[in-house]
Amino acid sequence: MPLNIHILHRHMFSGITSLDYGHVHEYxxxxxPAPTGVPHVHRYHTVTSMNDGHTHIIEGATGPAINLPNGGHVHYFEGFTTINGMHPHTHHYNGTTGNEVD
Known part of the structure; x- marks a missing residue:
């Protein structure tokens, strides 16, 4: 009986949120981790930079893998941050992850 072993990989992601209430946040x-070589998505979670006296949480799941012409793949992601700040608000964010890393 063959073993069904999948190597796991991850992706770096980063960006800048939308401009709301006169400021942005970096993340x-x-x-x-997710398995390599099969259809998959990745969960992600991070905290934005501090700006205007507060941070926001970014979390969600990426879209499916987008194959790159020279090998590897990336994932598109987008969403809205948590609601924080002295004047409660949210920021939109979106981007594409980097290529897969171990």
Missing amino acids: VGLTD
Whole structure:
């Protein structure tokens, strides 16, 4: 009986949120691991930079893998941050992860 073993990989992601209430936030993170070589998505979670006296949480799941012409793949992600700040608000974010890393 063959073993069904999948190597796991992750992706770096980073970006800048939308401009809301006169400021933006930067973010950077590493996705949760997912199996290589099969259809998959990644969960992600990070905290934005501090700006205007507060941070926001970014979390969600990426879209499916987008194969790159020279090998590897990336994932598109987007969403809205948690609601925080002295004047409660949220920011939109979106981007594409980096290529897969071990």
